[in-house]
Amino acid sequence: MNAAQPASLRRRILYATPEMADFVKTGGLGEVSAALPRALRAHYDVRVLIPGYREVRAAFPEIPVVARLDGLAGIPPCDLGLVEAADGLRIYVLLSPDLYERDGTPYGDAGGDFSDNDLRFARLSLAAADLARGADPDWAADLLHLHDWQAALAPAFLAWRGARLPTVLTIHNLAYQGLFPRDAMHRLGVPDAAFQVDGCEFYGQLSFLKAGIFYASHVTTVSETYAREIQTPEMGCGLDGLLRVRAGQGRLAGILNGIDESWDPRTDPHLALPFEVDDWKGKRANAEAVRRAFGLALSRGPLFAIVSRLVHQKGIDLSLQAAEQIVAEGGQLVVIGQGEARFEDGLRGLGRRHPEAVGVHVGFEEARARQMFAGSDFLLMPSRFEPCGLAQMYAQRFGSLPIVRRTGGLADTVEDGVTGFTFSDPSPAGLGGAVRRALDTFGQKKRLNAMRRRAMAADFGWDRAAENYATLYTRAIGNSLALRWRAA
Known part of the structure; x- marks a missing residue:
């Protein structure tokens, strides 16, 4: 990857995610959402957007508010906070206690999934789209990188508003698609015209993930083999046809995740005894x-x-x-x-x-x-x-x-x-x-x-993945600039 650019010249990338290992994680998604932005910080002006779960509020008892986000249909308005991690990474926090400050995981409790997960994560997607359109007067994204179904409506919200901004959707697990009854679309501000095969309709239901796959500029998965597998009926979870279309357009790629330097037996403080190769x-x-x-x-x-x-x-x-x-x-x-x-x-x-x-x-x-x-x-x-x-x-x-x-x-x-x-x-x-x-x-x-x-x-560091994402960002932003120029 090329040397870091001056801050004033760096493109601005917003990562929208339902998990971040700094605060809450249920699996690899949380690890990636914490590591990937940091792997690219030297080359981009990166920020992360996450819901204001209790764990986030506990880590930052005082969160400065930088904007008030409007609601849409049944999606409530909320405040947007901005905090800084110990290493300087800036993190936007959605401040909506009724939606996010609950017991359990980010998605549910012992009784199952939360019944209003459509509203909770449509709120996350809408906030990402708003940040791309200048909701924070001091910072606006040049590209949105969205993680899993919980943020996948963001490209759709941009498209429905006629906004041309490059978006990358990463599918961490195609089996989780964010499926909701058709009548949910009205409280989420989904236009009637979008409820079709070429849109967000999936066998009579509203699919957050299908909307993201259809409207995003580029779609990635977290390994090359998985990117091929999900184009087959056996592994495509009903979306293999659309994924084959995106692959045919050159808009589907597999980029293998990495792991960070904390996974080192020579230095890990959790071990009974550090060790190295041949020890x-x-x-x-x-x-x-x-x-x-x-x-x-x-x-x-x-x-x-x-x-x-x-x-x-x-x-x-x-x-x-x-x-x-x-x-x-x-x-x-x-x-x-x-x-x-x-x-x-x-x-x-x-x-x-x-x-x-x-x-x-x-x-x-x-x-x-x-x-x-x-x-x-x-x-x-x-x-x-x-x-x-x-x-x-x-x-x-x-x-x-x-x-x-x-x-x-x-x-x-x-x-x-x-x-x-x-x-x-x-x-x-x-x-x-x-x-x-x-x-x-x-x-x-x-x-x-x-x-x-x-x-x-074996080399499982983030450098290779970061290089591949940087190449993809350059392509996506370049294509977007070309479209804006032609439109003008």
Whole structure:
């Protein structure tokens, strides 16, 4: 990437996202929304827009208001705050307590999704469009980068108002589309003419994500393989036809996510003992600490880990069956995550049957997860689909070899027999064969350590992704300027 430009010449990029790891995250989206803007700060004037959740308000008890945003139809007006992170990154905060200051996740509570999520995230999308049109008198975006369905109405709001501004929509998981009943469109200010196949209609429902895919200047996904997969009926979630059209226009691309420098076993403060390549005694020290933390018997056998949401997509049912094979072969398994009750209960039952070999923690703790990456020999990640995945990158950085299905970002980041083990068929036999190969490799220390070295040396930093996004931004902004010139 070229050297940084003077601040006065840098293009202004607004990232609109429902999550940011600084405050709240449910998965990779929050990590990316925190890391990508920072990776591009030297080359652009970047700002992030997020809802004012309780976690954000707790981090910034006093938030200066820089603008008052108008409402639209049933979308309420709200104040717009501006804060600055410790490293100087500027963050816009939507100040609407009734919409955002709630218990639970950003999307729901124990009772399920919030019933007004259409209003909550239409408010986020509308705010992004307003910021592009000068809602803050001191700053206006040259390009909007929108993340997932929760911000995907922004390109549509711009189009419905006749505004020509380049927009990039990143799909982190096509399975989550923001679907709402048709009658929601009137309280969201969606024009009747937009409710059609070439618009935001999806099998009789209003789809935030389809609107974004249709109206955005460019669409990206978080790995090259996933960008190809979602153009197929099997993986396209009903949107494969539109995605093939966008790909044919040269407007769909896969850009692999990265991970930041905190994922370094030499410096991570959460580890029992820092270690580096070839310091396998240091890695064993972390394995022993993990075993103690989970109440397992001390062992010289292989230690497997699962760090995941406990849902069908992640192949937890397959992992449950593979766990019996692992235990029978003298291995151990530690699990951290939460999700579907059937999988939480199944894993707890597994732990009760094998108390010295299986440890389960339902929930999530960042420090414990990092210790598991550092201490484990193998990471189980047999996802049925995986847009990108970050856990397999974290694991490799810490010398834990991933066992993954060959799909999405897993196919793009794990080299079979070199940095991990891959399989194709999402079945007990498919995963079982890969586990068998991992167990055999554990008994071949020279090969095991060679694979660890290759995994730890893999480059998963943000530089390559930042370069690809910068190229895309340049293209999108250039095309937009050309359109404005022709219109004038």
